[in-house]
Amino acid sequence: MENKLQIGYFADGPWSHRALQKILKDHSIEIKFIVPRLDTKDNTLKEMAKANGVAYLEGVKLNSEEFYNQAKEIGCDLFVSMSYNQIFKPRITNLPRLGTINCHAGKLPFYRGRNILNWVLINDEKEFGITVHYIDEGIDSGDIILQRTYPISDQDTYKTLLDIAYVGCAEILYDAIKMLQNNEVKPVKQTDIHPVGFYCGMRKEGDEIINWNQTSRDLFNFIRAVCKPGPGARTHLDGKEIIVNKAALVPYAPVYKSIVGQVVGKTSRGYVIKTIDSTIEISELETSVKLKIGDRLG
Numbered sequence: 001m002e003n004k005l006q007i008g009y010f011a012d013g014p015w016s017h018r019a020l021q022k023i024l025k026d027h028s029i030e031i032k033f034i035v036p037r038l039d040t041k042d043n044t045l046k047e048m049a050k051a052n053g054v055a056y057l058e059g060v061k062l063n064s065e066e067f068y069n070q071a072k073e074i075g076c077d078l079f080v081s082m083s084y085n086q087i088f089k090p091r092i093t094n095l096p097r098l099g100t101i102n103c104h105a106g107k108l109p110f111y112r113g114r115n116i117l118n119w120v121l122i123n124d125e126k127e128f129g130i131t132v133h134y135i136d137e138g139i140d141s142g143d144i145i146l147q148r149t150y151p152i153s154d155q156d157t158y159k160t161l162l163d164i165a166y167v168g169c170a171e172i173l174y175d176a177i178k179m180l181q182n183n184e185v186k187p188v189k190q191t192d193i194h195p196v197g198f199y200c201g202m203r204k205e206g207d208e209i210i211n212w213n214q215t216s217r218d219l220f221n222f223i224r225a226v227c228k229p230g231p232g233a234r235t236h237l238d239g240k241e242i243i244v245n246k247a248a249l250v251p252y253a254p255v256y257k258s259i260v261g262q263v264v265g266k267t268s269r270g271y272v273i274k275t276i277d278s279t280i281e282i283s284e285l286e287t288s289v290k291l292k293i294g295d296r297l298g
Contacts, residue, residue, distance in 0.1 A: 004030040005181045008076040008096070010062075012037040015083035017044055018170030019103070023177065024052055032074050035060045037085050062086040071095055078180060081135065082173060088135050098180050100135045102142070103173040105165045107149060108133060109190035109197025112140035117161045119200045120152065121225035124217065127151050128161060130168045132176035134187065139199065143187035146176040154249075157224040210235045212261035212273065212298045216249055216280040223247040223282070235261075235297045237289050242297070245284035246270075253278035261298040263291050273297065 009020065009031050023029055033055040036045055040058075049056040055074075060067050063086075072095060079093065079100035093100035106116040107129025120128040127149045134142035150164055179185050190197060208231040210222065223233040223244055232243040250272060258264070258274050265272030270283030271291050285291075 004028055005177070006075065006077045007031050007177070008033050008035070008071060008074070008079045009082070010035045010079065010084040010086075011045060011082040012040050012042050012085070013045075013083050014166060015103075015105075015169055016042075017048065018166060019082055019173045020045070020048055022170055022174040024048075026174075026178075028181070029177070032076050033057050035062070035084070063089045063092060068092065068095070078177070080173070080177065082169065087139075090137060093135050101132055101145060101176065101180070102135050102140070103169050103176075104131050104133065104140050105129075105169060106131060106140065106200075107147065108140055108144060109194050111200055112197060113200040114202035116200060117158055117165060118203060118225045118230065121156070121158065121161070121221050124221050125152055128165075130165065130172050132172055133190075141190060143189055144193075145179065145185050145187060146172055148172055154220075157227050158230050159228060162229070205231075208232065208234050210244065210298065213276055215277045216253065216275045219275055219280050220247050220249050232286065237291070237295055237297055240289045241287065242289055242291075243286035244282045245286065246282070248281045248283070250279050250281055253280075259296065261296055263293050263295045263297070266291075266293065 005028060007023065007029060011020065011034060023031060031054050034045060034049045035057045036042055038059065046056055068091060076096045078096045078098040081100065081102040088100055106112065108131040111119060117128065129147055129149045131147040132145045134145065136142035148168065150168060208226045210219065210233050224247065226233050227245050232245055235242050235244065255277050260274055260276055262274045263271050264274050264279060267281055270281055270285065272279050272281050
């Protein structure tokens with residue numbers, strides 16, 4: 001029997017579970033160890049490691065001398081990163097003979113960085129990408145091994161994109177590993193796609209607050225981008241918080257000037273709010289506040 005491809009898996013959270021399941025089913029691959037995040041709360045990954053007899057290395061400081069020596073002694077053909085949050089330095093990425101790869105839910109060289117599925121909706125994209133790439137000294141900047149895109153419609157929300165990405169990431173990561181195993185990779189430099197690309201920063205508390213001084217389309221995209229399981233889009237009335245979980249564009253809504261953020265109508269589903277250009281319907285509200293026409297939000 002030919003030698004198995006030996007992998008070190010750096011991973012955490014639901015993004016990593018499906019991929020691990022696919023890799024474990026392939027008897028031509030052996031996972032030598034799993035390294036979770038330092039602050040992991042992922043008991044599922046730990047249980048999967050135990051059930052499959054895979055070493056689970058907790059408390060690893062990735063670029064320490066201790067881990068370097070440990071990983072060197074174990075010996076791997078490939079390191080794989082999936083939703084891992086420590087930065088790999090070259091001494092670690094260069095340890096395996098096939099290098100170190102990462103799966104990123106973004107269409108590189110665009111959408112490097114964090115919270116990509118939120119940002120693609122905010123930016124009104126018509127598709128999002130998932131990319132497997134080599135890890136280099138930059139952030140999400142290494143040569144591309146494999147990339148796939150998925151359409152976005154107006155019916156999509158943060159949750160629906162997450163559901164697609166959980167499956168898509170597992171599939172593309174496994175396929176990329178097989179390409180490496182079979183020596184089928186033809187790396188693509190990101191600068192060959194675009195000379196610059198762009199980076200998106202991590203979203204933080206407060207970024208979910210609605211700015212009503214935007215177009216109806218921009219507000220529609222923002223609300224669906226941060227809906228559950230995100231924090232929910234938030235606004236205020238008389239100091240009381242309102243969480244908006246759903247929005248809809250109003251068909252044939254006329255463009256006119258009036259008071260932005262004001263409640264201008266009521267529907268069977270929720271309320272109609274004036275935006276900078278027209279109006280938008282909001283619904284699925286979490287609040288103790290009872291809205292009425294004329295109220296000003298924000």
